[in-house]
Amino acid sequence: MSVPVLDIRNLHVDFKTRHGVLHALNGISFSIARGEVLGVVGESGAGKSLTGSAIIGLLEPPGHITGGEIYLNGARIDGLDFESMRHIRGKKIGTIFQDPLTSLDPLFRVGEQLIETIRTHLPLDEKQARARAISLLADVGIPAPEKRIDAYPHEFSGGMRQRVVIALALAAEPDLVIADEPTTALDVSVQAQIIEVLKKLCRERGTAVMLITHDMGVIAETADRVAVMYAGRVAEIGPVRSVVKHPQHPYAQGLMGSIPPLDQRPSQLQQIEGSMPRLSAIPKGCAFHPRCPLVIDACHQTQPELRASGESFAACIRAGEAA
Amino acid sequence: MTEHPMITIEGARKVFDVSSPWLERVLSGQPPQYLVAVDNVSLTIGKGKTFALVGESGSGKSTVARMVTGLLPATQGRFEIDGHNLDTKHGYPRALRRRMQMIFQDPYASLDPRWRVGDIIAEPMRAFDLVPSRHEEQLRVGQLLKMVGLDPADAVKFPHQFSGGQRQRIAIARALASDADVLVCDEPTSALDVSVQAQILNLMKRLQKELGLTLLFISHNLAVVRFMADVVGVMYLGRLVETADVETLFSAPRHPYTKMLLDAVPDLAMTGRKRQPVQGEIPNPINPPSGCTFHPRCPLAQDLCKRELPRLKNGVACHLADQPVA
Numbered sequence: 001m002s003v004p005v006l007d008i009r010n011l012h013v014d015f016k017t018r019h020g021v022l023h024a025l026n027g028i029s030f031s032i033a034r035g036e037v038l039g040v041v042g043e044s045g046a047g048k049s050l051t052g053s054a055i056i057g058l059l060e061p062p063g064h065i066t067g068g069e070i071y072l073n074g075a076r077i078d079g080l081d082f083e084s085m086r087h088i089r090g091k092k093i094g095t096i097f098q099d100p101l102t103s104l105d106p107l108f109r110v111g112e113q114l115i116e117t118i119r120t121h122l123p124l125d126e127k128q129a130r131a132r133a134i135s136l137l138a139d140v141g142i143p144a145p146e147k148r149i150d151a152y153p154h155e156f157s158g159g160m161r162q163r164v165v166i167a168l169a170l171a172a173e174p175d176l177v178i179a180d181e182p183t184t185a186l187d188v189s190v191q192a193q194i195i196e197v198l199k200k201l202c203r204e205r206g207t208a209v210m211l212i213t214h215d216m217g218v219i220a221e222t223a224d225r226v227a228v229m230y231a232g233r234v235a236e237i238g239p240v241r242s243v244v245k246h247p248q249h250p251y252a253q254g255l256m257g258s259i260p261p262l263d264q265r266p267s268q269l270q271q272i273e274g275s276m277p278r279l280s281a282i283p284k285g286c287a288f289h290p291r292c293p294l295v296i297d298a299c300h301q302t303q304p305e306l307r308a309s310g311e312s313f314a315a316c317i318r319a320g321e322a323a
Numbered sequence: 324m325t326e327h328p329m330i331t332i333e334g335a336r337k338v339f340d341v342s343s344p345w346l347e348r349v350l351s352g353q354p355p356q357y358l359v360a361v362d363n364v365s366l367t368i369g370k371g372k373t374f375a376l377v378g379e380s381g382s383g384k385s386t387v388a389r390m391v392t393g394l395l396p397a398t399q400g401r402f403e404i405d406g407h408n409l410d411t412k413h414g415y416p417r418a419l420r421r422r423m424q425m426i427f428q429d430p431y432a433s434l435d436p437r438w439r440v441g442d443i444i445a446e447p448m449r450a451f452d453l454v455p456s457r458h459e460e461q462l463r464v465g466q467l468l469k470m471v472g473l474d475p476a477d478a479v480k481f482p483h484q485f486s487g488g489q490r491q492r493i494a495i496a497r498a499l500a501s502d503a504d505v506l507v508c509d510e511p512t513s514a515l516d517v518s519v520q521a522q523i524l525n526l527m528k529r530l531q532k533e534l535g536l537t538l539l540f541i542s543h544n545l546a547v548v549r550f551m552a553d554v555v556g557v558m559y560l561g562r563l564v565e566t567a568d569v570e571t572l573f574s575a576p577r578h579p580y581t582k583m584l585l586d587a588v589p590d591l592a593m594t595g596r597k598r599q600p601v602q603g604e605i606p607n608p609i610n611p612p613s614g615c616t617f618h619p620r621c622p623l624a625q626d627l628c629k630r631e632l633p634r635l636k637n638g639v640a641c642h643l644a645d646q647p648v649a
Contacts, residue, residue: 043516043517043518043519044487044516157604159604160604187379187380187543187605188379188543188545188584188587188588189379189583189584189587189601189604189605190379190601190604191587191589192586192587192589192600192601193600193601195589196600214516214517215589216517216591217588217589217590217591218589220589220590220591221589221590244591254518255517255518257521258517258518258520258521258522259517259521259546259591260521260524260544260546260547260549260550261546261549261591262545262546262549262573262585262588262591263573265549265550265569265570266550268525268528269521269524269525269550270521271518271521271522271525272518272521272522275486275488275489275519
């Protein structure tokens with residue numbers, strides 16, 4: 001197989017605080033191939049967004065990478081200086097964040113923002129860049145782009161703004177797009193449209209996508225593979241269909257079970273007891289063991305590595321056993 | 324069922340004045356602008372039942388909730404809870420106010436960070452003089468904490484020591500503190516993670532059964548509504564476009580908007596069912612489309628829909644409801 005677009009190996013991120021060192025990411029490994037959509041799910045605090053920030057080199061201090069490697073197209077990008085990273089962001093890696101209003105500058109017309117991004121990364125003159133901006137806006141489904149290009153962000157609706165952000169992320173034809181909760185702030189009917197646009201454009205361009213979300217439904221619609229994160233680790237990773245239908249890790253099983261189904265009405269939802277541990281109190285051994293219905297003595301001792309189970313990989317010594 | 328419904332809303336209407344400031348308006352010659360947030364919404368909720376209002380942002384769900392609780396004066400309409408009318412001047416009679424509480428979306432905003440949990444939960448009891456002594460108050464707070472799955476010892480802690488899900492449990496305990504039997508829940512789980520949401524929904528369902536609570540449940544999440552509701556009302560641009568019991572609504576939606584909403588939900592079961600792609604976005608409510616406000620997005624729209632606003636008849640407000648899709 002060819003070199004994956006993104007390859008993360010054993011990534012560790014720590015936060016040094018007054019109260020000691022917090023291990024926010026604890027040995028994350030995964031890769032994304034060209035044209036592939038990897039969904040990253042997990043609950044707040046699992047480390048999904050942090051993984052994204054680590055990749056683009058925008059960890060907020062005191063967070064820093066303490067171990068592991070990140071490769072983009074086979075070249076190592078962790079530990080690059082700020083200036084080199086700046087050329088990668090936008091050019092090689094595009095980003096889409098949750099709130100489209102904060103990722104656009106309210107004082108500039110969307111066209112100016114698009115043209116600036118395009119000209120920073122591509123050798124085009126003003127006129128060519130404008131033409132490209134218009135065609136990008138058309139690609140993301142904005143009606144009358146040659147008029148709308150001169151509008152300000154506040155003149156767009158939430159869904160239309162997120163389309164502009166997608167256009168910005170794709171402006172320089174990046175190899176990888178990191179989409180962090182791109183549809184969470186949107187209504188469900190608009191969400192469906194945005195997912196469709198993102199999917200279509202990335203498929204056409206062969207862009208690899210890391211789709212971070214807490215919404216399993218969005219992942220099921222969009223992703224090829226999915227990584228389930230828990231307390232700074234990957235609990236399970238595998239093809240989306242098998243993780244959704246036959247989760248192997250007890251946490252993934254609990255997570256799937258707690259989603260209310262649309263086609264029937266259970267008398268009770270399956271629930272995972274307790275709550276995710278704080279970073280300052282991650283249990284020894286398997287981080288999930290205090291909440292796990294399958295826990296055995298060995299779980300208290302060793303942190304299980306990812307191993308093949310069913311069609312996916314799960315970090316659990318009892319992976320695959322039904323809860 | 325012959326007994327009267329717990330909650331009755333008749334012809335609720337709310338108009339917000341969104342005009343520019345007077346002087347600016349006069350100088351530039353603009354007419355005043357009004358936003359009809361809720362128009363002609365009528366519904367009844369039986370005792371011990373859950374009525375869910377669903378719709379997208381700006382559809383007026385929360386405005387209905389705030390009007391029925393008396394937090395927001397209605398422009399028009401009659402609100403009645405258990406036989407007591409909402410008086411425009413004085414609100415509900417005091418005896419009823421005790422019985423009606425709200426649970427809000429954001430448990431980080433709805434709990435005072437400087438109050439201890441015990442005080443937060445005891446406040447409704449103090450406000451209505453329900454407990455004679457401090458000791459009994461503490462006992463009752465302990466009971467309530469236990470009821471929502473927390474520890475009575477948590478009463479001395481502050482809200483910041485709890486996670487989002489635990490805070491929502493505290494908010495529920497506070498709502499129940501004055502022996503309320505009508506809860507208005509405005510997106511109670513949309514700020515929570517899905518596994519925590521499952522815990523809270525299970526808790527609310529259990530408490531409803533044990534205490535016979537009547538719920539007005541506001542949510543944009545159809546799967547949550549499917550789990551919680553007995554009867555569902557779908558809102559679009561301030562109007563009810565369809566009401567039906569939950570099974571009927573999900574198995575045989577009649578209004579094109581309801582169908583579209585159901586189609587837009589990501590398909591977790593991955594059945595590969597055929598879906599109508601979603602058209603357009605919610606129009607600006609200040610200047611809504613003529614006739615049926617859904618017509619610009621409706622796959623079935625005809626001339627009649629552009630001219631005439633359909634009334635809610637037999638649970639659906641559509642000229643073409645129940646006609647086969649061409």
